Amino acid sequence: MKSECLHIRQLLSEYIDGVLDRSEMTAVSEHLHACKDCSREHAALKSLIRELGNIRTFKAPDNLLEKIQDRITDYSIFDRIRDLLSFTRIRFPVELAAFATTAILIISFIHFFPAEEKGIIKMPENKDTQLTMDQGTLQAQIPENQRPTEQPVKSPFLDGEKKGQQVPIKLALTLITQKDSAPIPSQSVSFGNSGTVYTNGDPDMWRHEDDPAKEIIQPDEVNSKMDDIIKSVKGKILSRGDNAETGYPSRLTLDIPGINYRRFISKIEALGALQSPAPALPEGSDDAMVLIQMEFTQPQ
């Protein structure tokens, strides 16, 4: 290609948009009259721009405004902090974020648990009590007649009365992330040149490349099922977190009416296995709200 043609082609885009200065516009125009190759390139570029201009447009989903309004209502303090940081272009180093999270956890722990359960040693109030070391263990020698009567230790997560109308429960769920022996849909199609197979039956289910007999349940689907379950038991999500690498949920805090607690447990068991049996609610908790803290893990 001649150097003049090369130069003209670099100007074609701006020539079509009419943003060259007058002398350049004239030079390109004259060259295009004289050079068939450049003229062809000019026509092809114009055709491309025309096609892009005529590309199909989509209507936004009808319920978009409602969804936005819902999200604005649910907008949490964490989102506000994140947006504020993003607005001011402050970048949190990962270490600092981890430190902050740890600090919050420690402060919450100190604040939430009574001192006895944290292993903090309180000096006995009675003067007759003596502290002695026995094989590395600190022992308190309390006179027989002054020993407190033994009280059963109550878990703060199962004491409905202590928290008024809210019963805290902790659950750990190992997620099922694969489906075995899923039938191959008859309408599987391949798009583009990626060779990826998309199943018409369920857009979130993708073939596992290593094992065609298994299908991966995508994080979106797990989240969506979880949302459906919570909705069905009239629950409310208070906070949630995802595993940054896998996208699967890592933790979830929600509250649900006590009367729906058993139903909730039976439904989440379809998503995975509880690492220990779900605790029963104290008597008369049907009218209370159950505050559930869930931790999710994935099978190795």
Add this chain to the structure above:
Amino acid sequence: MNNESDNSKNRDQKDDYALIKAFHNGEKAAFDALVLRYKDRVFNLCIRFLGDYQDAEDTVQDVFVKAFNSLKRFRFESSFFTWLYRIAINSCKNKVKSLEYRFRKIDARVDFSEESAEGFQIEHMTDSPGSPAIELENKEMMRSLQNAINSLPSEQKSIIILRDIQGLSYEEIAEITGFKLGTIKSRISRARSNLRERLGDII
């Protein structure tokens, strides 16, 4: 023609400013009016940038939620739509960068049929239905165009969408992206040249 277009843009800007002032005065409904005004344009920007309906739907929600929370700080120093588009472009870039997104096969989920599996209707701007063969050809062309757009680097992609699909002026693009006019010109030229290469003889 240019004057008409400028007048229309000035009118739009005045209307936007009136709605934002109403919002600043506590009328939350004014924000809803802004959403209704711009939802289709922002949604189309997102869908062309991300190449995926569901991701575009999530992202357009993010854009308006962010806009809602930042609108009280809007100081009328730029037009509302360039401000909103800046949020939209940044949200799309963040979406593409997210780990979750990188693992997904974006081109496989773009469906250009008239009605997709999710049941959404596609509005076709050109009103000539043509024969089934022409329709098929059009769909193939749309798919090829979208795949070519998907393959562009983010900066070129955003600029080509703003210029050639959304029809914005160089000045408006400069306001949205913060680039100088010279940079905009060279990026548009490079993006078009890349698209030409990728589309080969199709165009």
